Amino acid sequence: MLQALRDKSSGWIATAILGLLVVPFAFFGMEQYLFQRNDTFVAKIEAPPKWWQSAPAWWPVTMLWQREEVSSDDFRAAFEQARQQQRTALGDRFDPREFETADNKRRVLDSVIDRQVLQMSAGRAGIAIGDSQVRDEIQAIPTFQVDGKFDAQRYQLVLGSQVPRQTPKQFEQSIRDSIQQTLIPKQLSESAFVTASEIERLMKLIGETRDVSFVVLPAPAPDAAAVSAADIQKWYQTHARDFRAPEMVTIEYVDIDGNALPAAASADEAALRARYEQEKARFVEPDQRLASHILIRVEPGANAAAQKAAEQKAAQLAAQAKQPGADFAALARANSDDTGSKANGGDLGWVQKGVMTPPFEQALFAMKAGEISAPVKTDFGWHVLQLREVKTGKQVPFEQAREELAREQGTADRERAFNDITGKLVDQVYKNPGSLAPAAKAVGLPVQKLGPFARGAGTGIAANPAVQRAAFSEMAIQDGTVSDAIEIAPNHSVLIRVLEHSPERALPLAQVGPRVVAAIRADRAAKAAAVAADAMVAALKKGETLQTLATARGLEATNIPAVQRGMPVPDEASAEAYFEVPAPAAGKVSPGKVALAGGRVVVFAVTKVTPGDPKTAPPQQRQALQQQLAQMAGNNDAADLVKSLRKRLKITVAEERL
Secondary structure, X not given: OHHHHHHHOOOHHHHHHHHHHHHHHHXXXXXXXXXXXXXXXXXXXXXXXXXXXXXXXXXXXXXXXEEEEEEHHHHHHHHHHHHHHHHHHHHHXXXXXXXXXXXXXXXXXXXXXXXXXXXXXXXXXXXXXXXXHHHHHHHOOXXXXXXXXXXXXXXXXXXXXXXXXXXXXXXXXXXXXXXXXXXXXXXXXXXXXXXXXXXXXXHHHHOOEEEEEEEEEOOOOOOOOOOOHHHHHHHHXXXXXXXXXXXXXXXXXXXXXXXXXXXXXXXXXXXXXXXXXXXXXXXXXXXXXEEEEEEEEOOOOOOHHHHHHHHHHHHHHHHHHOOOOOOHHHHHHHHOOOOOOHHHOOEEEEEEOOOOOHHHHHHHHOOOOOOEOOOEEEOOEEEEEEEEEEEOOOEOOHHHHHHHHHHHHHHHHHHHHHHHHHHHHHHHHHHXXXXXXXXXXXXXXXXXXXXXXXXXXXXXXXXXXXXXXXXXXXXXXXXXXXXXXXXXXXOEEEEEEEEEEEOOEEOOHHHHHXXXXXXXXXXXXXXXXXXXXXXXXXXXXXXXXXXXHHHHOOOOOEEEEEEOOOOOOOOHXXXXXXXXXXXXXXXXXXXXXXXXXXXXXXXXXXXXXXXXXXXXXOHHHHHHHHHHHHHHHHHHHHHHHHHHHHHOOEEEEOHHHO
């Protein structure tokens, strides 16, 4: 029987059937058997071959597709960089738990994907970055410069000190990739422009004024009507978030305040003298020059003719100043463009190195007392210098430096005492992390108690954002262990432990009943005020005047001509509402209402709209506005480009690996 089966399976019919079966396997999943792989990417970007843009996305055609992956390491590096940037920007307000949200992780990943998409698209478009462009970019980085010029030795040292360490080749490749990623959006952004008509229209809107009449309706009388049990129950259920007890903690803590520690012993005279000898180079008065100057200013971007004219004028003044009996101060008062020193005859006082611009400084310190310089060129223009007196640097004696040395020694002693006691406290906590009492006893500090308090509602040390974050962290609440030392000020730290924790919870209706009734009555009053305001707005639309309506209600209408945007009349929200209503038709008004704090309502009528006059705007304002709008338009164009490029690619995100 087995032989018969073998004979039948080896014929041409069996071969044809097997061939037909291979085809669907080839296109639907056979690659899973042929190519086993353990994917670790968090995002994958795939693009069809450039020569076959409509290539289908199934195997084996997908083997021709170009693909790039964002690895877990790439994502983690970008996420940590974003974390550090936000920590630096927010300082004590930075909340690590809030930063760790899934939405924030996806936002960071999308930015990494966007950069990868731009780089892939640039490569597919044949955009390559030359070595000279990379070199120029690196040499322009201030970190690698000494005295404003690129320094190869500093370049090597900085790269070697980075974590992780990079070789010059690796760093150059990262710069090349960065330029390739940003080249297209940067060029697109810089090519954006705003037309003159757009600027005119915007300036008319910005400078627009409106004539407004308004009346303030007082808050209605308190609602004293009965509130039914059904209304109370309904309000309580529909506004459940308003009737919850916040999450609360009670903590114990040890406060280490360096300023409260016992005063350090007076500095030892011998120790101070020894330190003076070691740091003698610090206590040297620098060389100084008593100088005056005449400035012939040259505006940035001035043409060659203006530059030459300024130089010639400076040369003439230098020649006059060198004449016997010449009065340099009088020449400065008559000719200098430096408003700060002109009235004082160009007097700059005593100048030491590191204060003036390099060309000015080099010329001044190369002169002899009594000399007048030839014209010196700086970014401000041309200077004629007069060196009136030279003061050579000298060693400051110990007696003059002693006070500063003693002060520094005292600060160092206090910091050492603070660090010692903090270190001992932390060491004791490591031995017994579930209690503060033994550690506090070992260093002679009291254990204090604070709370209960809610997020953002603490007092004392609990008002510090860092303490708040530590107190409400999951580790502190669940484990009950002592925190790390939390710095709340220089030489001032605390260690805390959560004693009690109560989670956010719904408050029973029986407990918040009076609050619910008060909320219902406040809502009724607000609705009553809105009804009265709506009636006035409706009457204004029918042609009645605001003055008539106000008089009928015993109120006073206020007329304000030429209200500008942002004017608080009677508050900023009202001014914003004035400019949201359409311009009134001829013989009509544009009415509206705005609710104010305390139940009051503003009812207003815009009677006239006057467009701004672009001709009255200074040229600098027009230019700044045009640049700002062009930049915004360019940024929007660059963002739209990225969105468009993403639509042309297949992007797969592994959410579970974030």
